[in-house]
Amino acid sequence: VIEPYVSKAANPFTDAVCHEGIVRAARSLKRAYQNGADADARLDMSIASLFGGIALANAKLGAVHGFAGVLGGTTHAPHGAICACLLPIVTAVNIRILGQRSPDSPALKRYEEVAQWLTGDQRASLQDGVETLQGLVQTLEIPRLSAYGLKPADFPAIIEAASKASSMKGNPVLLSTQEMEEILHLAL
Secondary structure (H helix, E strand, C coil): CHHHHHCCCCCHHHHHHHHHHHHHHHHHHHHHHHCCCCHHHHHHHHHHHHHHHHHHHHHCCCHHHHHHHHHHHHHCCCHHHHHHHHHHHHHHHHHHHHHHHCCCCHHHHHHHHHHHHHHCCCCCCHHHHHHHHHHHHHHCCCCCHHHHCCCHHHHHHHHHHHHCCHHHHHCCCCCCHHHHHHHHHHHC
8 A cells, every 4th residue: 555655646535545454564564474274464464455456446656666566476475475565665765766856746755754653763764664664574574585586687678568567557756777777786
């Protein structure tokens, strides 16, 4: 639900759905992972998943999913593992590029709100949000993409296909070939 919230096509309806989904996932994903019998955590995750589907159908996604479809077909890695590995990386790269190219972009404010919802701290910074996502990836023991056989020699074909993916069109900033390659290197 983070990608549709920062998407170029976000709207008031998806904003509400994404906010609720992010808050529920932030409080429950780790709990559901650590204790699959935690019914409240699983309910939150079910609702977050439903809201993610509603949001993506109405506001598009971004580079995480732009890469994920291509990588899933190339590496046969699980979709969720690819997305989880890429989310903190794409978030950090998007934030950096937006700060350089478009420091007044509304997407930066949205990323800041996401950081606050993820951490539960209204003073959380963009970096706090990225660090929270990175910590969650570590806690959930999400493998790097090299664990699924991804190697730098695969990057040109992946970048070419991902740049044409419909999900990539919702990313809050247009990524260059070099920036897409950077994301893949960071995911190894």
